[in-house]
Structure formats: structure tokens, C-alpha cells
Amino acid sequence: MDTCDLFSSCRKGDVGRVRYLLEQRDVEVNVRDKWDSTPLYYACLCGHEELVLYLLANGARCEANTFDGERCLYGAQSDAIRRALREYKQVTSCRRRDHYYSFLLRLLEQGIHSDVVFVVHGRSFRAHRCILGARSAYFANMLDTKWKGKSVVVLRHPLINPVAFGALLQYLYTGRLDVSVEHVSDCERLAKQCQLWDLLGDLEAKLASKPGTCVKVLTIEPPQADSRLREDLAVLADCALPTELRSDLWELPFPCDGFNGCPDVCFRVEGYSFLCHKAFFCGRSDYFRALLDDHFQESEQLEAPGSLPAITLHGISPAVFTHVLYYVYSDRTELPPEVAYDVLSMADMYLLPGLKQLCGRSLAQLLDEDSVVGVWRVAKLFRLARLEDQCTEYMAKVIEKLVEQEDFVEAVREEAAAVAARQETDSIPLVDDIRFHVGSTVQTCSAMEQAQQRLRVLEDLLVSIGLEC
Incomplete structure (x- = not known):
């Protein structure tokens, strides 16, 4: 749905909506539709120069002498856009957002x-x-x-x-x-x-x-949905798992015992040994780079063939570390909502922002009238902008019921108190976000009446607790 919205917004030239989809909804900037077209191509074709510049600055590819580059140049509606495409050198073949x-x-x-x-x-x-x-x-x-x-x-x-x-x-x-x-x-x-x-x-x-x-x-370049690369590298995570923890694994592409993964470091977690690779852990996490490369902790010696350097990790369970392991190798992990909180705290400690985002997507599945405020607090604490936005979007839909809940009222008070030197007419971020979502989808008269009713309910709450804004 977000992908279709991105293509539609690019055809319209709606820079604000495109920015929201890329920065808040994490839509891939170089995604393709069934006609093999990219968002940049539609922005060029429809003559939206400001949007073209924004897409280029955020990783849209348009290299000279490639099919995408030539197509965008050929389809560009104005000379100004053609100049921008030819002159823009900052973004290379590396996908900036990936x-x-x-x-x-x-x-x-x-x-x-x-x-x-x-x-x-x-x-x-x-x-x-x-x-x-x-x-x-x-x-x-x-x-x-x-x-x-x-x-x-x-x-x-x-x-x-x-x-x-x-x-x-x-x-x-x-x-x-x-x-x-x-x-x-x-x-x-x-x-x-x-x-x-x-x-x-x-x-x-x-x-x-x-x-x-x-x-x-x-x-x-593989399609966005192509998972071959991640599935291949997930095999390294399969092989890093201790034998005792492999019982619930799906059937592997080939037995780990017959594949030499060439591990060069062992992580010990509650007595279990995970045979891993420094290149992946150091390359994906500044925490592990400091741990392994900068010698913040002396390594022990594993009593096993090869005498791998071994480091004991404290405060984490084997189950949670397994999620960290699969993320490090394959950028993915199957994360049930019930374990997302535990994984999120370790992802924050290990400086793995991508894993934090996966936790946020999992926690989004928990949203209901009773949990939304708690999830919103977690999103703010761990700086998960997309999850925070999803929470406020959900709050906007059920605001009539939320205003009767003490935890929501307390959240509004805390947001108001957090605004330094707040005056009576200053806005409250949480309230502003809810107002935005209440009005963002209004397209019919009946929807407008419903939105006005929700806004009145919110205003009544602010008046009742002395926070008019």
C-alpha cells in the first residue's frame, strides 16, 4: 500500500507525502512497479523538479549510460530536470538508504x-x-x-x-x-x-x-522482494548456532556439519557457544567493533579445535542473542511481539538501529486501545520515529475512547511539561501529531464531520486539564 502511495505521490509531485513515506514509513526509494519504473522516473516524466532533487538527494539512482539513467533523461519534461540528472554526482551505485x-x-x-x-x-x-x-x-x-x-x-x-x-x-x-x-x-x-x-x-x-x-x-539488480542474498547469508547464522539450539530449525539447504563457515570468534551466552565472524559483527555494530577490535574486553581462549578467541556476553539470553545473530547476518529475524521488548533493549545496547526498527514493526502488531499509550512511550524512549507515528495514527482513530483513560491523559501532561518554558498557547507534540492524523485522510463530507467530532473531543480534554493550545 505504501509503495503504491509513493508512485502516486511522485506522479502528483507531492514532496511532503514522498518525504513522509521515505523517512517515516521506510519505503525503498528505488522500488520498481510492474512496468519496471522507479519513483524518480515518474517525477522526471511529470516535470516535478523539486521532487527530483529530493529523490536524488535521498539515494535515487540515475547513473549515466544505464537503462534507468537514460530513461529518466529521455522522459524528463524540462531542461532543468535534465541538467539536475546530468550534474548530480553525489549518489553513486550504492543504495544510500539500504x-x-x-x-x-x-x-x-x-x-x-x-x-x-x-x-x-x-x-x-x-x-x-x-x-x-x-x-x-x-x-x-x-x-x-x-x-x-x-x-x-x-x-x-x-x-x-x-x-x-x-x-x-x-x-x-x-x-x-x-x-x-x-x-x-x-x-x-x-x-x-x-x-x-x-x-x-x-x-x-x-x-x-x-x-x-x-x-x-x-x-x-534483484527485485526488492528477492530474498536470495539474505537467505544465503542466513546459512552462516544457522551454522553459528550451538548444536543444542538447532532442534527447532527448518531443514537447512545443506547440513552445517558439511559446510565450513570458517568462524573466527566465539560468543558465549549462558554457557552456549556461538561460532561467528568478526567481519559481520564489527561491520554492523560499533559496540562489537569496540569489543573485538579496540580490545575493551580481554578475550579468553575457547577449548575447541582452532582455539578461537571467545568473549562472554552478559545480560542476554540465548534466545534473544539468536535474534541478534540472524539480524547481523541476514538483516532479518522472525520476531514475535512477545519477545520484541527484550530484543529491542539489546538492539539499543548493541547499537543496531535496523534491528530496533524490526522490533518496532513487531510491536506495531500489539496496538489496541489498551496498549497504544505504552507502545508510544517505548517508541519515544528508543527513538523509533515510525512506530511513534503509527501509534499517534492509531490514537487518532480511537481518540474518543482514549480521552477517558488516565494513562493517555498523563501522557499529554508529560508532553506539555517537556516543552521548555511552555506558554499557554504553545503546541504539544503528541496533540499536534494526533490532530495531523485526524485530518490527513479526510476526503468526504461524512469523514469531515467525524474528524471535527474527534477534534472537539480532544479539545475538551485539553480544556478540562488546563492545557488549551
């Missing part, structure tokens, strides 16, 4: 905690065995046989192109591939060799789908 994608791309480009180097005709590529093995059965087999124990792998075959190999690594790490058209055949050859049939199919389909368009750079 922190998971940015993290994986950073792992590849910076080689953080890499444990293998590939040398292809003099060019070096630092990589992580765990990612390559989880994403490709071919790499998993080679790293456990021919390349086992090697920190440097030299690839000398004349048909292996360094540019194509770099593009292949980009695909394995991020699910995305950017390559000049002249190197596509080299990428197809490598995809076939590495048994990456999905990539091979995507390359062939992409080449056949854009006739008549002058494209110099070919981009392969």
Missing part, C-alpha cells in the same frame, strides 16, 4: 577482516571465505579442497578477466552487478564456471530486454 547493502559493499571494498586474497593477472581481491562459501557451492567446494588453508589464491587462466572477476565478487557480496557491456561475455563465462545459474539467467535476460537503448554499463 544500510545492509552498504555494509556488504564496504566489506568487499575495504576487505575488513578478510581471510583470503585472490590474485587475478596481477590484480588482488580481498575476500571472506564465509561469504563466498555461503553464496556459491562452487566456491564452498574449492575453499574446502583445492584452496583449503591458502591465504592467497592465484588464478592464472587466460580466460579469467580481472574486471569480470571483480564484478562477480560484487554480485556474490551484494546481489548486484555493474559491468561495462564489453565485459559481459567474460562475466557469463565466469558465472557458468562458478555454477551461478541465477546470475547467468539474469545476464541473458538483461541483454535481451533493452533493445534500442544506448547502454554502456549493464546493471543486474
Whole structure:
């Protein structure tokens, strides 16, 4: 529903609504509709220059010589928009709003905690065995046989192109591939060799789908709903789980016992050992980077093959850490509302804002007349703007009943008291948000009458507690 609203708002040029959808509702800025069109394309086509500039500043992609870039330029309604598209250089192929994608791309480009180097005709590529093995059965087999124990792998075959190999690594790490058209055949050859049939199919389909368009750079990008990358990397979380905790797992793609995930750190939680990877925990959390890289806590030695450094985590249960584990590796976790509060407090402590947002989405399922005020307080405490907005939107729908509840009245008083040096006519944030939502969906006369009734109820409450505003 939010996605349809985004496309509609872009066609209308409603910058305020688009800002709300992207910043409060977390809608992906580069989402595509069934015609393979993006929000930026519609903003360009309909001539909304202000909206085009906003979308570009918030991660909308429009690289030169790509299908999206050429299409936006061709469809732009004005020269001013065409200039903006050509001149805007700040946003690159990295999806600015997708922190998971940015993290994986950073792992590849910076080689953080890499444990293998590939040398292809003099060019070096630092990589992580765990990612390559989880994403490709071919790499998993080679790293456990021919390349086992090697920190440097030299690839000398004349048909292996360094540019194509770099593009292949980009695909394995991020699910995305950017390559000049002249190197596509080299990428197809490598995809076939590495048994990456999905990539091979995507390359062939992409080449056949854009006739008549002058494209110099070919981009392969999975649809927003495509979960292959996250599912592949979730296997690393499966394998990190202690054997005793795997009993309730779904059937794994392959047995963990037969897959060498190459862990390099052990986290001990209430006696259970989770065999993990520093690259993921340090790359996703400043807390764990300080813990592991900055030596804020001395590590012990795990009495197991490989003698992994082990760190004991206190104040967290194995069940809650399992949710942290799956989020760190796959950016997702199945989070029932009943455990969301516990996970939220640990996500806040471990500096994992994305996990906090997942907790917020789970807590949103609890909203009813009795719980909405409590959930709203949690949202404010943990700075969950989207959940806070959902709470006030729900409050607006049931305001006639809320005004009779003491916890809501107390929340209004606290909000008023929190406004520094508040004068009698100053607004109260909670009240302002409810007023906004009461009036935001009014489209008919009957809806207007209902909205006016809700506003009167709210005003009566403010008068009764001496907070006219």
C-alpha cells in the first residue's frame, strides 16, 4: 500500500507525502512497479523538479549510460530536470538508504577482516571465505579442497578477466552487478564456471530486454522482494548456532556439519557457544567493533579445535542473542511481539538501529486501545520515529475512547511539561501529531464531520486539564 502511495505521490509531485513515506514509513526509494519504473522516473516524466532533487538527494539512482539513467533523461519534461540528472554526482551505485547493502559493499571494498586474497593477472581481491562459501557451492567446494588453508589464491587462466572477476565478487557480496557491456561475455563465462545459474539467467535476460537503448554499463539488480542474498547469508547464522539450539530449525539447504563457515570468534551466552565472524559483527555494530577490535574486553581462549578467541556476553539470553545473530547476518529475524521488548533493549545496547526498527514493526502488531499509550512511550524512549507515528495514527482513530483513560491523559501532561518554558498557547507534540492524523485522510463530507467530532473531543480534554493550545 505504501509503495503504491509513493508512485502516486511522485506522479502528483507531492514532496511532503514522498518525504513522509521515505523517512517515516521506510519505503525503498528505488522500488520498481510492474512496468519496471522507479519513483524518480515518474517525477522526471511529470516535470516535478523539486521532487527530483529530493529523490536524488535521498539515494535515487540515475547513473549515466544505464537503462534507468537514460530513461529518466529521455522522459524528463524540462531542461532543468535534465541538467539536475546530468550534474548530480553525489549518489553513486550504492543504495544510500539500504544500510545492509552498504555494509556488504564496504566489506568487499575495504576487505575488513578478510581471510583470503585472490590474485587475478596481477590484480588482488580481498575476500571472506564465509561469504563466498555461503553464496556459491562452487566456491564452498574449492575453499574446502583445492584452496583449503591458502591465504592467497592465484588464478592464472587466460580466460579469467580481472574486471569480470571483480564484478562477480560484487554480485556474490551484494546481489548486484555493474559491468561495462564489453565485459559481459567474460562475466557469463565466469558465472557458468562458478555454477551461478541465477546470475547467468539474469545476464541473458538483461541483454535481451533493452533493445534500442544506448547502454554502456549493464546493471543486474534483484527485485526488492528477492530474498536470495539474505537467505544465503542466513546459512552462516544457522551454522553459528550451538548444536543444542538447532532442534527447532527448518531443514537447512545443506547440513552445517558439511559446510565450513570458517568462524573466527566465539560468543558465549549462558554457557552456549556461538561460532561467528568478526567481519559481520564489527561491520554492523560499533559496540562489537569496540569489543573485538579496540580490545575493551580481554578475550579468553575457547577449548575447541582452532582455539578461537571467545568473549562472554552478559545480560542476554540465548534466545534473544539468536535474534541478534540472524539480524547481523541476514538483516532479518522472525520476531514475535512477545519477545520484541527484550530484543529491542539489546538492539539499543548493541547499537543496531535496523534491528530496533524490526522490533518496532513487531510491536506495531500489539496496538489496541489498551496498549497504544505504552507502545508510544517505548517508541519515544528508543527513538523509533515510525512506530511513534503509527501509534499517534492509531490514537487518532480511537481518540474518543482514549480521552477517558488516565494513562493517555498523563501522557499529554508529560508532553506539555517537556516543552521548555511552555506558554499557554504553545503546541504539544503528541496533540499536534494526533490532530495531523485526524485530518490527513479526510476526503468526504461524512469523514469531515467525524474528524471535527474527534477534534472537539480532544479539545475538551485539553480544556478540562488546563492545557488549551
